[in-house]
Amino acid sequence: MEPTAVPPYTFKDFASDQEVRWCPGCDDYVVLRAMQKALPEMNVRKEDVVFISGIGCSSRFPYYMDTYGMHSIHGRAPGVASGVKLANPALSVWVITGDGDSMAIGGNHLIHALRRNIDLNIVMFNNEIYGLTKGQFSPTSLLGQKTKSSPYGNTQPPFNPGELALGANARFFARIAGNSPKLISQVLVDAHKFKGTTLIEVLQNCVIFNDGCYDAITHKDVKEDKQIFLEHGKPMLFGKNREKGLVLRGLKLEVVTLGENGITEADILVHDANEKDPTLHGMLIRLEYPMATGVIRSFEDYTLEERENALTEQIKAKSSFTKTDDLFFSGETYEVK
Amino acid sequence: MITEIPVLEKKEPQPEVLEAVVVRFVGDSGDGMQLTGTQFTDTSAMFGNDIATFPNYPSEIRAPQGSLYGVSGFQVHIGSIEISTPGDNVDLLVAMNPAALKTNLYSVKPGHTIIVDTDAFTKKNLEKAGYTANPLHDGSLANYKVIEVDMTSLTKEALKDIEGLDNSAITRSKNMFSLGMIYWMYNRSTEHTIDFINKKFKYKPHLIEANTKVLNAGFYYAETLELIPNSYTISPAKMPQGTYRIIMGNTATAWGLLAASEKSGLELFLGSYPITPATDILHELVKHKHFGVKAFQAEDEIAGITSAIGAAFAGDLAVTTTSGPGLALKGEAIGLAVMMELPLVIINVQRGGPSTGLPTKTEQSDLLQAMWGRNGESPVIVIAASTPANCFNYAYEAARLALEHMTPVILLTDGYIANGSAPWKIKTVAEMPPIRNHKITLASENAHPYGRDEQTLARSWAVPGTPGLEHRVGGLEKDIVSGNVSHVPENHQKMTDLRAEKVRRVQQNIPDQKVEFASEGDLLVVGWGGTYGALYSAVKQMKREGYTTIGLAHFNYINPLPANTGELLGRFKKILVCELNAGQFASILKIHYGKLAFDQFNKVQGLPFANDELIQEFKKHV
Known part of the structure; x- marks a missing residue:
């Protein structure tokens, strides 16, 4: 059958009839809408889209998408999603997770998903707190942070999700502020196009339990000065007038200003997301000022499905078995008369 | 040059006819006792005997040589009568060293035979086995017929003219010597094993020559040895006509799944994490990529089952395999599959528990875990295989029931039948019962993801990729009609009752219980x-x-x-x-x-x- 063209969807086609129940003002609404707007850009049929989530506020996400979806159990969405994708590689499979879901209870599944490189997209809503259980510290809560379960200050040092991802050999990592809907849509489309496991960390504000945790970076008054939005092949410039940039001095990234000390645009590092060596990606991920956002790493490698398919085809070509009876009657059998 | 190896068959004297015999081969885990046992098994099966076997491995992979805990064994029960177990006490024990003798002597029937390799009864080995005196000399074996054979020396002697063999290759082939002896004693031809050796060492001709030489040396040795006064034979058993093979329980389980996959027309997905004694099912299924089997070794037990749940959601015949501790880890995810009403086969090859327990030993102590080992009211179908061969039928049945009733099925086997082997009258896929499933498209009657089959109450299976049936499932309670999240008290009651009733109605899809030997x-x-x-x-x-x-x-x-x-x-x-x-x-x-x-x-x-x-x-x- 000739494949027919994907219908021209709008964001409305991806909104389910379920009432969205996040707290008013939550960044989750922003991501939801950004996703609904990104999907029509992806040239994918809605019946081929699957959202798998774990447990937590953000994990309600699949209920609000008019696609196939599963709200699974705490931490296990990458496992479920891996099964969906391996069962039917034609599907576009998305994991929706939070910082606790993906890095505490589900940490093991996250690192192994990244290591295997199945073509999945993992969107991690990082609000540095447990929201659904009402305010305990998470694996990304800051040292000293006072929460319901750390009334005198958190003593557990946090993960940097990007560092964890690189440690697990992630081929694609992006970080994006939860209050920038257009950029979120753009990164989601990039992630969709990328063949392999992607991890998109969304810096998501929790209005109830950790309000303002990213204000110093994402507030509209400071975001251009405090964030550097990276684009592959473009110089690493930031600032309201794109007057600042990054250079490499020794083993450190340094912020410089164009025009000062003879610095010109030619001195500024050019972002290479496709580089296999993750060293510079790691430095960008660890950078505190400016906070690196956008697609930091995007290195294409074989996916697990591709490796498996190649092997399967090779074995099929060599095997004399076409049906199970061939196997059952092969080798050492004997007749009883 | 390889000399032509003759196939040996005994002519004289006329052997004594036995109904059944139990033989146990024991030695160091590297002594090749499993191989010796399976060769004797296969040869006897082809001769027409009924058979049951059981291997006995230590938990250690290669325990120190000669140690008590490194003893590995293989027991085979062959008969001209119906054989239903590997047997308790043995008629013949082949013990390759003192530790093997010490740990297995209890099982030998008084007056029966023990074959030992006297070369292994060194001072050092006796000490390792905890013997203060050599049992071959102190009269402690007076109640048995002990056949002392300097097997290592005889093997070396037989191989002295073959070039390219190192010492370890020579010592490793001494199991063939014992096998040759047993073939003479039980009036069996060496033909099958010679074929086997030829295939196994196809590209190593010197090993073909070495192994067949030692096999035949053992055979001749037994023939000329006066210590073996007579030999025995076990006539073919009366078994239903057909084509047979010897099959291990775990292999039969894997093959039952393959058959169900082909019959149902669904691709087979296995999500699994290695655990004794279930791992052989994974080992078997990873081989069958030519049938399109997707066998996924996950990072842990939980990902094993959750990946299977994902595959079930996406429309595959989905399976996860494990043993007791793994079933405990899978509990929450089984509840999820119950809640989402997806077809899923969970296979638990039981072992001794609790906790790590006795990984290589058998037990039936996970039954209540299978029944109730989850939070909430979460009924599942529970079935159990009862012989190595019928693991095939019940693995198939687990798949059939999961697909026809849209609910998880736990299949219980155990280490004993999983590692045991027995003749299996080969089933063709054509003779297996049909398997229907509940997949729907927009064109189906009552095309809704929460539509139900009136008879079974099975939920419809709308899989991703099907246009117009996009829907969300999950662990939260769902409305009985729409499938949307519902916290309504009455609805939860109805759904709880429905999930229980769905499992209850499986009764209409399974046979009546049989009673054997007396009906009252x-x-x-x-x-x-x-x-x-x-x-x-x-x-x-x-x-x-x-x-x-x-x-x-x-x-x-x-x-x-x-x-x-x-x-x-x-x-x-x-x-x-x-x-x-x-x-x-x-x-x-x-x-x-x-x-x-x-x-x-x-x-x-x-x-x-x-x-x-x-x-x-x-x-x-x-």
Whole structure:
């Protein structure tokens, strides 16, 4: 059958009839809408889209998408999603997770998903707190942070999700502020196009339990000065007038200003997301000022499905078995008369 | 140059005919005893004997040579009569070193035969085995026929002219010497093993020559040895006509899944994490990429099942395999599959517990975990295989029931039947029962993801990729009509009742419970799962001894129980439930049939039931 063209969807086609129940003002609404707007850009049929989530506020996400979806159990969405994708590689499979879901209870599944490189997209809503259980510290809560379960200050040092991802050999990592809907849509489309496991960390504000945790970076008054939005092949410039940039001095990234000390645009590092060596990606991920956002790493490698398919085809070509009876009657059998 | 190796068959003297014999081969885990055992098994099977085998591995992979805990064994029971267990006590023990003798002597029937490799009875090995005196010389084996063979020296002698063999290759082939001896003793041809050696060492001609030479040397040695006064034969057994093969329980399980996949037209997905004694199912299924099998070794037990759940959601025949501790880890995810009403096969090859317990030993103590080991009201179908060969049928059945009823099925096997082997009359896929599923498209009648089959109450299966049926499932309670999240109290009650009723209705899709030997009478022996062989042969012996009012009801369907269970139990004056646990199936029966009295016979030693202990117990009740 000739494949027919994907219908021209709008964001409305991806909104389910379920009432969205996040707290008013939550960044989750922003991501939801950004996703609904990104999907029509992806040239994918809605019946081929699957959202798998774990447990937590953000994990309600699949209920609000008019696609196939599963709200699974705490931490296990990458496992479920891996099964969906391996069962039917034609599907576009998305994991929706939070910082606790993906890095505490589900940490093991996250690192192994990244290591295997199945073509999945993992969107991690990082609000540095447990929201659904009402305010305990998470694996990304800051040292000293006072929460319901750390009334005198958190003593557990946090993960940097990007560092964890690189440690697990992630081929694609992006970080994006939860209050920038257009950029979120753009990164989601990039992630969709990328063949392999992607991890998109969304810096998501929790209005109830950790309000303002990213204000110093994402507030509209400071975001251009405090964030550097990276684009592959473009110089690493930031600032309201794109007057600042990054250079490499020794083993450190340094912020410089164009025009000062003879610095010109030619001195500024050019972002290479496709580089296999993750060293510079790691430095960008660890950078505190400016906070690196956008697609930091995007290195294409074989996916697990591709490796498996190649092997399967090779074995099929060599095997004399076409049906199970061939196997059952092969080798050492004997007749009883 | 390879010289032509003759196939040896014994001509004279006329052997004594035996009904059945139990042989156990024991040695260091590197001594090749498993291979020796399987060769003797296959040769006897092709001769037409009925057979049951059981390997006995230590937990250590290669324990220090000569140590007591490094002893590995393989037991085979062959007969011209029906064989239903690998046997308890042995007629012949082949012990390759003192440690092997020490740990297995208890099993040899008094007056019966022990073959030892005297070369291995060195001072050092005797010390390692904890012998203060050499048992071959101190009279402690006076009750047995001991055949002392300097097997290592004889093997070396046989191989002295073959070039390119190092010392370890020479020592490793001494198992062939013992096999050659046994072939002479039991009047078996060496043909099958010579074929096997030729295939195995196709590209190593010097090893073909070495192994066949040693095999034949053993055969000739037994022939000329005066210490073996006579030899025996076991005539072919009367078995239904057909094509057979020897199959291990775990292989049969894997093949049952393959057959179900082909019959149902669904691709097979296995999500699994290695665990003893279930891993061989994974090992088997990863081989079959040519059938499109997707076998995924996950990072842990939980990802094993969750990946299978994902595959079930996406429309595959999805399976996860494990053993007791793994089933515990999968509990939450099984609940998810119950809630989402997806077809999923969970196979638990039981071992000794709790915790890590006895990984290489058998037990039936996960029954209640399978029944109720989850949060909330989460009923699943529970079935159990009872022989190595019928693991095929019940793996197939688990797939059939999961797909036809849209709910998880737990299949229980155990280490004993999973690692044991027996003849399997090969089934073709064509002769297996049909398997239907509940996949729908927008064009189907009642095309809704929460539409239901009226008879089974199975939910429709709208898989991703199907246009127009986009929907969301999940662990939160769902509205009975729309499938949307619902916290309405009455709805939760209805859904709870529905999930229970769905499992209950499986009763209409399974056969009635059979009772063997007597349909009514004084004592009904009740068992389930892997103890069938032991219970069957014990009840059969009772009948032979004149106890004609004893019946055996051995269960394969546990949740739900077959519809006629209560009526059947009521036909006997006494009921004795025999299990390798502290009474788990008995407790289920008591819940269902509280008015009946149940006696129990329980054993939790990591070992199967022995015939003698069953007979003794039965006699107390009649």
